[in-house]
């Protein structure tokens with residue numbers, strides 16, 4: 275298995291919210307995309323882990339992923355331990371992605387920033403020849419960070435105007451999380467609410483590059499430009 279792009283996230287449905295449109299767009303370009311969720315969301319109030327895994331498979335089909343997996347690490351108490359780093363590093367060696375998408379390295383939920391840290395360190399470990407005798411070394415060429423919920427200025431924004439509705443359908447595959455229910459008592463967003471909220475966020479980031487809907491990313495490295503005559507995003 276060799277992927278062009280692998281998105282790594284803490285919980286099933288994180289990827290759909292933060293970089294799903296980009297994954298769909300890249301699949302449309304012919305790239306092999308994958309998603310690796312570290313937990314099955316077993317601490318979630320709604321739905322069982324098995325339900326969420328089945329829903330994640332449905333969302334994977336909507337997003338045209340070539341591969342999706344779940345490491346079943348413990349939800350809400352994810353730790354950056356050596357065993358977790360090794361498991362993830364070996365998975366990266368098997369999948370051999372050129373680009374890895376991680377959550378932004380700061381955030382409200384500990385699982386999200388730990389996933390960022392775990393993913394970053396596992397990408398490094400994956401490149402070490404002597405790490406594991408049963409798999410070939412592989413270090414991804416590029417790591418980018420999905421910053422949708424991070425409130426930081428993005429390094430770049432991907433235009434997902436044409437993919438937005440499919441991304442929404444992928445997210446709504448998680449019926450256990452986003453279906454309107456009587457017992458929700460205001461704790462869980464119903465479908466209309468989630469549509470409005472994600473629509474507003476995607477409009478905000480789209481507006482930064484002059485398109486309808488966008489998804490933001492941050493890189494640690496400076497972006498290179500070779501042709502300043504043909505740069506995107508018009509100045510005012």
Ligand SMILES: [Zn+2]
Pocket residue numbers: 284285288383386
């Ligand atoms: Zn999450």
